[in-house]
Amino acid sequence: MSIAMALSISCNYTAVSAQNQVRVTVKSNSTTALENVRNLVRAVGIPSVKSSPVESLQKGNWVKLICGASFEDVVDIRNLSLVYTLAGVDCIDCAADASVVSAVNEGIEAATEIFDLLRPWVMISVNDDEDLHFRKAEFDPEDCPLDCSRPCQMVCPANAISLEDRNSTSQLSYAANTNGGFKGGVLTERCYGCGRCFPICPYDKINVVTYIRDINSTAELIKRGDVDALEIHTSARQTSPFKELWDGLQDSIRHLRLVAVSLPDIGETTITSMNSLYSIMEPHLHCLNLWQLDGRPMSGDIGRGATKASISFARRLAATRERPNDKALSKSFLDISGFLQLAGGTNAHTVDGLRKVGLFQTSSSSENSRDEKLKVGSPSPMNASIAGVAYGGYARKIVGRVLSTMQSQQGAVRIEEHPEHLLQALREALALVGTVKCYDPSPVLLQ
Ligand code: SF4
């Protein structure tokens, strides 16, 4: 997916100020590259310079970066957070782990030192039961036959498997096994449980390790003060694990600005389940609430078709008035709740797909029998049918390529110390985030 291709998707509106039309001149040496980064952010006209995450939810241009509920490589997470904050995301979703949350906040802080932006919200993800997002691959490399062609390593999108012949003289930076088959194995902090290696092993050596985030640790993490939002992953098929988790977190919920529930499409019972889950949350839900529609989990980097499931899920839910929205906060200034946000298979084709079905930045209200387009700068907020899009694997892949190159050349480093790489990563991130935010694409394309 090229930058030009991503940004060729036209938007319903594009606010281009005279300031944005200034051509960005890129200078080649690294001392000026950080200034080039600032110029690019300024020229593109990123809304989060002055527009809050709540406004984004209302307008339908909310963008969330999913670092991954199980992805715990703090160096990558910090750099991803920095890059996507500069690209204008509204929220960064990460593992419910203290070190990971600190890495996200550090990345956001570094970004706001480069350019004066509003901070995106930090969201942590937890699960109420077994869930695809909360698992890791595991195998003993000593058990692997030396003649294995290592397909597991080739298929892993996270570079989370590192294997070397035990006779290799090169050094590994992590604890390596030196007896038997290979040295190395799964780099646990990088494995996000996508599952692509599980079926590909010809010797059936790979195990799946599932886990559930501890409720008490999660509550303490929320109370720490640097978490804005919580996402609960649920199968939505039974409510008792959800209730147990919700009850355990109750004291901490008041510290949050938003609670999201991530659920798969379970067909005709989806709406009933959503209402049951909402009735559990409602007595202690004093903040915004969002439903993450997980169309095809962890597949956005696969291809164009991966986004279809999420779009059809969104289409079905947006068409019903039976879902639990407009209940919480109904007397508040926002009069909104139950935002719908896509995830699971989302990629650079998602906005195009939403537009085709008339759901991109359109609003349907009980007073209006048909959708109407949102107007830029409308003084009265209109609630978009679809609040926005979350990007996970695809977002990590396009920026991860730059991070890998940088790390192979420089080692594990802060990306702002190598601004030529930051500029390259930012262009990639803008190309994706811009499809939802409707940036002026010309400054990116001119470079
Ligand atoms: S589950 Fe996915 S991320 Fe983890 S090691 Fe296997 S292929 Fe890599």
Ligand code: SF4
């Ligand atoms: S494919 Fe299976 S046997 Fe081969 S290296 Fe990977 S885990 Fe070991």
